[in-house]
């Protein structure tokens with residue numbers, strides 16, 4: 001499990017720099033600009049480490065330190081301050097602060113403190129290892145998250161094919177990460193410096209498909225004002241990824257098949273044969289078996305493409321990946337939207353998100369989290385934010401809407417009976433088992449007027 005740190009400082013620039021520093025070392029980072037809020041977060045999150053400014057706008061940093069050490073003794077605290085203040089240094093160390101670092105923060109000093117921490121902490125915070133993790137965590141466009149058995153199988157297959165030129169067919173529902181896998185195959189392999197070209201087959205129109213794929217010569221047809229280099233040629237010694245291959249028009253399928261046989265093609269309007277060494281990857285969310293039996297997908301093309309197949313399971317079949325994915329995606333979204341990394345309670349998120357089937361798979365999860373990050377009112381993603389992003393109301397809210405105070409129940413019931421008996425007081429009193437004066441006093445108490 002990754003370590004987590006809470007940074008409490010009233011300077012946004014410090015929060016930002018600490019955020020980057022710890023994230024690069026693979027830590028989960030939480031931040032607070034205020035002491036009291038930071039204290040509340042510490043109580044809730046019980047972080048491995050708190051970086052605490054001694055001078056805070058709302059509460060003395062030393063008081064925060066004292067409370068943290070008393071209530072969450074396992075949490076280590078590093079004090080930071082702009083003041084060379086011996087008294088505070090001594091006081092904070094006496095109170096159990098682990099280290100005292102002066103501003104501006106020297107990252108080597110912070111690294112040294114973390115190293116020291118790794119020696120004393122039972123959790124074994126391994127700085128070196130975290131630096132490696134940090135390097136890997138770079139929103140790399142080919143970085144795939146997953147620890148489920150199913151994803152481990154996917155990783156194994158990727159590893160088998162990255163350095164070869166084998167044709168791979170990637171199958172899976174929409175949003176499962178097929179394009180990401182294609183990128184991983186290309187960018188993790190020895191040909192990663194070569195181009196990676198995507199051909200979205202759902203946009204191919206029969207008449208233009210050949211030109212798009214193989215290119216055309218100037219004057220090949222009306223409107224061909226200049227020579228056009230097709231996608232295959234653009235791929236060079238790299239990869240061409242046919243996304244949504246199931247959508248490729250039948251005529252184009254034949255042309256692609258011929259290319260796969262011969263490894264050469266000619267531009268439209270030319271006679272010059274161009275040899276290509278491009279690696280072919282394809283993906284589909286369609287049932288190609290059914291399409292083949294319906295003759296809308298060529299069987300021979302299928303066999304050519306599926307030298308190796310990778311089946312990407314839907315998210316509902318690997319829910320154990322949700323916490324890891326959510327953690328990664330929130331960091332990715334925060335970086336992309338330049339929003340401060342939102343902290344969240346991983347158990348709460350897992351509890352809520354694991355109940356959904358995610359028909360749109362990881363893309364839907366990513367979109368949901370993006371909405372949650374953008375809509376969140378604070379730097380902490382709450383249960384309410386997650387439910388709102390899912391377009392649902394939270395259990396807490398549901399319950400509060402379902403259950404009302406007794407007086408409201410009584411008021412509603414009296415009105416219901418009055419309405420049912422056309423506001424006949426005698427009948428209403430008999431049903432409710434009360435006297436007329438009692439009914440009158442209740443009407444007054446609940447401000448129930450005349451017949452509505």
Ligand SMILES: Nc1ncnc2c1ncn2[C@@H]1O[C@H](COP(=O)(O)OP(=O)(O)OP(=O)(O)O)[C@@H](O)[C@H]1O
Nearest residue numbers: 144145146173174175176177178179180285362363
């Ligand atoms: N295992 C994963 N780890 C990290 N990000 C993922 C993972 N799987 C999918 N994603 C992210 O989810 C989004 C959808 O993934 P991708 O476009 O690769 O899916 P797809 O299967 O190709 O979808 P479609 O069939 O609709 O084209 C992308 O932003 C991708 O980066």
